[in-house]
Amino acid sequence: MSKTMPHTVRVFLAAAQRDFRITTRYGDFVVGMLVWPILMPSLTVFAAKALAGPDGAGLSAFAERTGTTDYVGFVFAGMVLWMWLNMVLWSVGGALRSEQRLGTLECNWMTPAPRLAILLGSGVNQMIVSVIPVFVSLAVCTAAWGVRFAVTPLVGLVFLVSTIAMFGMALAFASLVLFLKELNAAVFFLRGVFMVFCGLTSPLAVLPPWMRAVSKALPLTYSIDLVRRLSLAGASYADVSRDFWVLAAFAAGLMVAGCLAFLIVDRAVKRSGTLGQY
Amino acid sequence: MSVANAIEVEDLRRTFTRRAPNKLTRMFSRQRANGGASANAAERDDTGRRPAALVAVDGISFDIRVGEIFGLLGPNGAGKTTTIKMLCTLLEPTSGTARVAGFDIVRDPAGARASLGTVLSGERSLYWKLTGRENLEYFAALYDVEPSTARERIRELLDRFELTDKANELVERYSTGMRQRLSIARALLASPPVLLLDEPTAGLDPQSARNLREVVRELKDEGHTILLTTHYMAEADELSDRIAIIDHGKVIALDTPAALKQHIQQMHSVEVETDRAPDGILDELRSLSLVRGVESVQSGNGYQTWTIRVITEDSRQTLDALLDLLRAGGERVLNLRVAEPTLEDVFIALTGKSLRD
Numbered sequence: 001m002s003k004t005m006p007h008t009v010r011v012f013l014a015a016a017q018r019d020f021r022i023t024t025r026y027g028d029f030v031v032g033m034l035v036w037p038i039l040m041p042s043l044t045v046f047a048a049k050a051l052a053g054p055d056g057a058g059l060s061a062f063a064e065r066t067g068t069t070d071y072v073g074f075v076f077a078g079m080v081l082w083m084w085l086n087m088v089l090w091s092v093g094g095a096l097r098s099e100q101r102l103g104t105l106e107c108n109w110m111t112p113a114p115r116l117a118i119l120l121g122s123g124v125n126q127m128i129v130s131v132i133p134v135f136v137s138l139a140v141c142t143a144a145w146g147v148r149f150a151v152t153p154l155v156g157l158v159f160l161v162s163t164i165a166m167f168g169m170a171l172a173f174a175s176l177v178l179f180l181k182e183l184n185a186a187v188f189f190l191r192g193v194f195m196v197f198c199g200l201t202s203p204l205a206v207l208p209p210w211m212r213a214v215s216k217a218l219p220l221t222y223s224i225d226l227v228r229r230l231s232l233a234g235a236s237y238a239d240v241s242r243d244f245w246v247l248a249a250f251a252a253g254l255m256v257a258g259c260l261a262f263l264i265v266d267r268a269v270k271r272s273g274t275l276g277q278y
Numbered sequence: 279m280s281v282a283n284a285i286e287v288e289d290l291r292r293t294f295t296r297r298a299p300n301k302l303t304r305m306f307s308r309q310r311a312n313g314g315a316s317a318n319a320a321e322r323d324d325t326g327r328r329p330a331a332l333v334a335v336d337g338i339s340f341d342i343r344v345g346e347i348f349g350l351l352g353p354n355g356a357g358k359t360t361t362i363k364m365l366c367t368l369l370e371p372t373s374g375t376a377r378v379a380g381f382d383i384v385r386d387p388a389g390a391r392a393s394l395g396t397v398l399s400g401e402r403s404l405y406w407k408l409t410g411r412e413n414l415e416y417f418a419a420l421y422d423v424e425p426s427t428a429r430e431r432i433r434e435l436l437d438r439f440e441l442t443d444k445a446n447e448l449v450e451r452y453s454t455g456m457r458q459r460l461s462i463a464r465a466l467l468a469s470p471p472v473l474l475l476d477e478p479t480a481g482l483d484p485q486s487a488r489n490l491r492e493v494v495r496e497l498k499d500e501g502h503t504i505l506l507t508t509h510y511m512a513e514a515d516e517l518s519d520r521i522a523i524i525d526h527g528k529v530i531a532l533d534t535p536a537a538l539k540q541h542i543q544q545m546h547s548v549e550v551e552t553d554r555a556p557d558g559i560l561d562e563l564r565s566l567s568l569v570r571g572v573e574s575v576q577s578g579n580g581y582q583t584w585t586i587r588v589i590t591e592d593s594r595q596t597l598d599a600l601l602d603l604l605r606a607g608g609e610r611v612l613n614l615r616v617a618e619p620t621l622e623d624v625f626i627a628l629t630g631k632s633l634r635d
Contacts, residue, residue, distance in 0.1 A: 007422045014419035022407045025448075103402030107464075110366045112392040113420035273294055273360075273369045 011113040015121025016128070019095065023129055037133035038140050041079040044201045045072050045145070065203045066228075073147040073232045078200040078224050080137040081162070084130050085220055086194070088166040090187055091126030092119050093173035100177070115266060116259060119174055123167055149231040158230065158244065161251045162223035168254025169219075175258075175265035179274075194220050219250040284472050284503035285342040285365065290374035292335040292360050292527075334360040336527035337374065342505055344471075347498050349518030350507040351625070357527040358507040359399065362476045365505070366396040379471055392422070395465030399477035399507075403461055406450035410441050410460050413449060414467065421468040428467075435463040439493075455486030462493065473497060473504045479513060491517055511622040521621075525629045538624045545570065546593035547623045548600065550586045551577060551613035559607040560586075566599050568592055571626035583612060589619070589627045 023029060048071045052058040063069045096119065099105035108118055141147045149155075176186070194200070197207070197215040204212055204221070215221045222243050229235040237244070335357040342348040350358050363369040365376055367387035375382065381389030397403070404413050411432060418428040436442045439459040449457060458478065465473060475494065479487040494517055498504060508514050514521050515535045522532040531538060556563075556574050563572045563586070571589040576582075586604075590596040593616045604611055619627075 004422075010419045010422075010425070014416050018405065018408065018412075018416045021412060022405065025407045102405075104405060106363075106368055106398060107403045107417075108420065109368055110391060110394070110396050110398075111417065111420035112388050112422060118420070270368065271370045273292070273363075 008114050008117045011117040012121040012124070015118045016125040019122050019125035020128065023125065033129065033133055034136055037080065037083065037137040040083060041076045041137060041141075044075045044079060048072070048075060048201075062203075065205045067233050068228075070147060070232055072141065072145040073149065074228060075201050076137060076141045076145075076147065077149070077228045077232060078198075080134055081224050081227055082194060082198070082200050082220065083137075084134050085162060085166045085223065086191055087130040088123065088127050088163055089170050089190070090173065091130075092123040092167070092170040093177045093187075095119070095122035095126070096174045096177045116171075116262065119171065119262070120167065123170055127163060147232075150234065152230065154237055155227060155230050158223060158226045158247070161244075161248050162219065165219040165223075165247065165251035165254050168251065168256070168258035171255075171258030172261045175261040178262075178265050178269045194218065197221065198224055200224065219247055219254065222247040222250070282343050283341045284344045285340075285348075285376070285378055285505060287341070287361075287365075287376045288339050288374055289337050290335055290339070290361070290364060290376055291333070291337050291372050292357075292364060292369065293331040293333050293372045295331050333527050335364070335371075338522075338524065338527070338529045339374075340522050340529060340532055342503055343519075344503055345498065345501055346519040347494065347504045347506060347517050349514040349521040350505060350524055351509065351511070351514045351521050352507075352524035353509055356524045358509075358524060359476055360527075361524075362396070362398070362474050362505070362507060365390075366394055366474055367391055392468070393470055394472050394474060395468065395470040396474040397458075397461045397465050397476060397478055399480055404449050404457060404464070407448060409446050409448055410452070410456075411436065411445040413460065414464060417464045418467050423468055431467060431469075435466060439463050453486075455482050455489070458482060458486070458490065459493075462490075466497075471501075471503060473502050475504060475506045477507055477509070479508070479510065487513075511620065511625065515621045523625060523628060530628050531624070535621055539619055539621060541624065544591070545619055545623070545627060546590055547617045547619050548588045548590060548593050548597065549613075549615045549617060550588070550600070550604065550611055552584050552586060552604065552609040553582070553612055554609065555584055556586050556604070556607065556609055559603055559609070562603055562607075563588060563600065566590075566596060566603070568596050571623075571629070573626050587623070587626065589623050 052062070052071070059069045059071065062071055066074060068074060096105070099108065109115065138149060141149070173187070197211060198218055198220040199207075199215065204215055204225070207215065226240055226243055226247065229240055338357070338361065340348070350361065352358050360369065364371050365378060365383060367383050367390055370384060375384075377383070378390040379393035381387075381393060383390045405416070408416065414432045414435065415428065418432060419425075423431060433442075436445045439462065441456060441460060441463070444452065444456065449460065452460065462475075462478070465475075478494070479490050482490060491513065494504060494506065506514070506517060518535060520532065520534050521538060522529045523538075524530070531541075533541075555576075560572055560574060563569060568591040569588055570591065572586065574584055574586045577585050588596065588600060601611065
């Protein structure tokens, strides 16, 4: 039939291109994409400066717990990764929700194109668009605060594996969108959990033991920690290999679970007849 | 599949389960019901309750021959769109079978989808923030049109539907008619043998609707099989080789337009123009002997007049009683005409009501 690999790749690329074109036709989105990555981390950086005291006396306590005195880089790494992965997390479900609202979802679903390819293509656009804030943040961090991030192939690999893990969760969210339609509350809840439990602006060591246990079950914890250790603290692969493979296992498991959840819910929605409802 | 049939539908049925309302919903429902007449009275059973399942399509069967235009005619809520959605695999049937170009819609949905071009009703089936050409490029990829041929195919379709000049403009700047033409162009991208057109002229101005009907005729001449749903009698009559009349999810008649009209040839259609809405006496008119159906519409002549159409087996025997009832109801008869039956009269005779009900 028509679900050949070249067709799947064409659908994937066409969906990414479609969304990229649409995204770039909304000017305000571009402005937001450039402004937020500067504003958000700055809030926490200024708060950290105040807490460190006028002569930076508090930095030694910080260094004791994190292994680095570079709290600006520490906060930026956490915040930027959180913002980026948040966008990826909601990208697929958000695209699906938008299609439901616009009324274009059924037109896509009526074609012989593989649906997962449409969804993932749409998510990839979001990922590409989301990379821009990361670069803006890095540029600001370097120019305004003098932070030097070591950008190595291994850091890139951590980004990639983290993205796969988030795409898995994003597909699970997309399944829920098909089923429940409105998910804003759930997304905000999950964002909040990541924010508090994943060591976004503070080291995990300051969390109570039960919160540390929860944080170990969240892939974003490993992503943030790995990026900080590799790009700020100069760790090598040997230092981080265990956590890297835990993250990779999360990515593989979440991707498979996300795809399965989507395929099951897609069939269920076809049976219930609620695909086009919003 | 028989070679002669492009679509085969056998005992197709689709029900939608209603979720039991929770306490909060029940409370709001009571408030709404107390606030005015229940809008869903027709959906309730004898005990006044809404049934647990809504039967949208109730065991319909028909075959559509290769190369024919098959009209599915019925009022809103009759089951037309649900049937189309099952055929284009957006919705699974509760029971029964259907094949499109030989592909079973449940067992081989991808095969069925690859043989179909579908235009659903409603105009938000395109991306308004993309240009017409970008929309077609995107859907060409989805329909698996080879990149080497897609560009030429898109050029042909834009030319054919007179959209070349506007091809690089955003769809949000298109008129409704242009969007509908682009939707049909999208459905034709992969040159599918079967086209499903759900209310294709709904919302179009008369000129655009006429042009679109011309396109449908051309598509038939090119060998496409077309399933067309409409609630416009004249459109079904003008375009369809055969028509299935559908009401409450059931096919209540299926034949050529000429044969359907022939069935009630011995009947008469009496049209009476009155000066006010005759709502109060319609049921009494329906109860007259020999009367098979009654409908009432506000005349579209710019005056506040209403036209009552009464389908009767013998106008000579019905006329006196009809006029008596109208006078007793305080209606002033402005005009009266006895006409040959039309396809609309067929529908009224079969269902006892108008398509607009």
